[in-house]
Amino acid sequence: MRRLVVGIALATLAAPPLVAQSSTADLLQQASQFYEHLDVERALPLLRQIVSPNWPFEVTPAERVEAYKYLGACLALVGKRDSAVLYFRAAIERDPFADLDSDRFTPAQLGLFAEARRLTFAVAVRPVVSARIDPRTERLSFTVVSTHATTLEARVRAVGGSAGRVLFSGASDGPREIPWDGLLADGRLASPGRYELIVVGRSGLVPRTDSARVFFDVAREVAPLEDTLQDLAVAALLPERAPRSAATRSLLEGLGVAGATLAVSAGLSNPGLRGSLRAGAGVVADAATVSGVVAFLVQRGQPEMPANVAANVQRRARRAAENDAIRRRNAEKLAAATLIVTPAAGLGP
Amino acid sequence: MDAGYGVERSTGVLFGAWGSVRVVPHVELALRVEGGRLNASTPSAIERDVGEVGLDARWSASPWLVLLAGATRRVYSTDLGRQSWTTAGAGAEARLPLLEEGLRGVLRASLLPVVSVSGTPGPNLGVRAAAGLEYHWPTVGIAALYSLERYDFPRQGTAQRLEQLAALTLRLDVSPGSSRHR
Numbered sequence: 044m045r046r047l048v049v050g051i052a053l054a055t056l057a058a059p060p061l062v063a064q065s066s067t068a069d070l071l072q073q074a075s076q077f078y079e080h081l082d083v084e085r086a087l088p089l090l091r092q093i094v095s096p097n098w099p100f101e102v103t104p105a106e107r108v109e110a111y112k113y114l115g116a117c118l119a120l121v122g123k124r125d126s127a128v129l130y131f132r133a134a135i136e137r138d139p140f141a142d143l144d145s146d147r148f149t150p151a152q153l154g155l156f157a158e159a160r161r162l163t164f165a166v167a168v169r170p171v172v173s174a175r176i177d178p179r180t181e182r183l184s185f186t187v188v189s190t191h192a193t194t195l196e197a198r199v200r201a202v203g204g205s206a207g208r209v210l211f212s213g214a215s216d217g218p219r220e221i222p223w224d225g226l227l228a229d230g231r232l233a234s235p236g237r238y239e240l241i242v243v244g245r246s247g248l249v250p251r252t253d254s255a256r257v258f259f260d261v262a263r264e265v266a267p268l269e270d271t272l273q274d275l276a277v278a279a280l281l282p283e284r285a286p287r288s289a290a291t292r293s294l295l296e297g298l299g300v301a302g303a304t305l306a307v308s309a310g311l312s313n314p315g316l317r318g319s320l321r322a323g324a325g326v327v328a329d330a331a332t333v334s335g336v337v338a339f340l341v342q343r344g345q346p347e348m349p350a351n352v353a354a355n356v357q358r359r360a361r362r363a364a365e366n367d368a369i370r371r372r373n374a375e376k377l378a379a380a381t382l383i384v385t386p387a388a389g390l391g392p
Numbered sequence: 393m394d395a396g397y398g399v400e401r402s403t404g405v406l407f408g409a410w411g412s413v414r415v416v417p418h419v420e421l422a423l424r425v426e427g428g429r430l431n432a433s434t435p436s437a438i439e440r441d442v443g444e445v446g447l448d449a450r451w452s453a454s455p456w457l458v459l460l461a462g463a464t465r466r467v468y469s470t471d472l473g474r475q476s477w478t479t480a481g482a483g484a485e486a487r488l489p490l491l492e493e494g495l496r497g498v499l500r501a502s503l504l505p506v507v508s509v510s511g512t513p514g515p516n517l518g519v520r521a522a523a524g525l526e527y528h529w530p531t532v533g534i535a536a537l538y539s540l541e542r543y544d545f546p547r548q549g550t551a552q553r554l555e556q557l558a559a560l561t562l563r564l565d566v567s568p569g570s571s572r573h574r
Contacts, residue, residue: 296488300497304523304538308558311521311540316399316556320538323560327524327538331497334525338490 066100067093071109083117090114094133108138115159116143119152127152131159139167139188140218160190164251166244171259171386178225178232183384185210185240185257188218192247197221202237202258210240214247225261225382232380233261237387258387265380268373271366275358281351290342297335301328396551400437402430406559408444418452422462441469450485458485460502479518480506494528498537507543512553515543524561533565 070089077086092098093110102110111134119127134141143156169186176183189195195215200207208228211221225233238261243254308324393400408426415421424446432439448462463480483502490496504518524537538560545553 293490296497297490300488300499300523300525303499307521307523307540308538311519311542312558313542313544313554313556315554316394316401320540320558320560323558324538326560327536330525330536331523334490334495334497338495341491 067098067102067106071106071113074110074113078113078117081120083120086113087117090117104137108134108141111137112141112143115155116148116152119149119155124155127155128159128162131156132163135159135163135190136165139165139190140169161248163190164193164244164246164249164253165190166193166195166242166253167255168240168242168257170257171240171384173385174383175264176225176382176384178382179379182222182224183382185221185223186218187211187215187221187242187255189215189244192216193244194247195219195242195244197240197242199223199227199238199240201227201234202239207241215244232263232377233382235262236260260385260387262383262385263377263380264383266376268376269369271369272362275362280355280358281348283348283352283355285342285346285348287343290339293338293342294335297331297333297338300331301335304328304331393553393555395553396548398436399434401433402437402440403433404428404430404442406442406444412450420450420452422446422448422450424448438470438472443467443469456487456489458487459483460485460500462502463506474510476510478506478508479504481518481520483520490525494533496526497524498526498535499523500537500539504541504543513546515545515553515555517542517544522561528565531567533567535561535563535565537561537563 070093074086074089074093077083077089090110090113093102094107094114111130115127115130115134118124118130143153145153148156166187166189168188171183171185174183185197187195187197193215195211195213196209197211198207198209206228208226210223211219227233237258239256239258241254241256243252245252304324304327308321406426406428408424410422410424412420412422425444426446427441427443430440430442444464444466446462446464448460451459453459459482461482463478466477466479468475468477481502481504483500485498485500488497488499500520500522502520504520507514507518509515518541520539520541522537522539524535526533526535539558541555541557543555545555
């Protein structure tokens, strides 16, 4: 008896685990085959199992939508029009992009599906697909849908940013491609960061409004940018006011010139000739002394040095021109950037 | 001057003109022409006409220092004859800025190792010095310089010839179309 229990335990451990995905998919596949053979009576229980809350396996949103579509199609075939519309609406509510292939379904089924669309109102956006676009020549395309005639507005904006740019505003019905050139409301290329496309629709048939949004990340592929030059440091500029010592130095220089003039007249002249135009030397010495005193008085108040001020203005202007040129080159590089768009993980920033 | 017969002093006003041109950065060539009459101020002196041509090279070694080299040809004419002087020398000029707007003091000294005087041996010593003020506006400048040249000739017997030329120079500079920074 103990050997039998051990054998059963080993068999349980060795058995492959149930794969939920494949179980639902298998059942859906089986139901689909029954439907294709018009064996509606056998297809319906399988489909009802899948959408039942008691179904023990995982059902993906796409599988659930598919199950609802086949349920509606099966019920349409057996003449249960209201039930068919009900299941079609369930499919559309879960996926506004849901549709019936006109090659595989009958006009009656298509008609009921269209009626379900008229009774149900929803808008949706397909997730953004990773793309690399040159904004000058290419466009990023958003796919949006409304289940029936709608006044639709699609707006792209930075997450947490301002109102954003309206990409589309007007009447729409069914799926629609909305192109985006990468520019924002201010006319500038989108900066790197997280963005969202918000779609708001107001039904033209029923008093309902719906919205949907999709998040995506934008990055730029751009040539390396240049750094602007720093403002000129004090050491790179000429002093714009005379230093306090300049007054004293000018006074000493004036007195020095006066003394040198007298020294030349008295010391260098030949004493044997008794005369060296000393009156002329006195005039120059007096002028030098007066000039030194005047220079001292003028510079004592640290006057502005116009030549240095003008030279500094020129240096600052040159530096500003260099930085303007750098900014211009950087702007050209940014304008030629390539945008790399990837779907954002999660819902928000 | 004193040629061994007592001091002879002459005074007068000379007029002149000069022009300069920058040949390479920081280097200028200047040509100077002067002339006039020196009147006798002492009984033993005689009136003399003076004419002078000078060529100078100036190298601005720094904003405040200029190195000089030049040659001068000077001719004295009297009723008795002519005497020509040829000098060559080198020196330096210091420029002392008194005000940023263009007023500066000038100190100049040159040694004249080459002095040739017609009819007599050259002097043992030849020096020239000057001091004064210059003021420059953008295109116009004025200058007042006191200068002195001294020549001591070799003694011949009991007599020694001494010559000295002192001058108060007033100068007007004009630089059409550009700022002057000589």
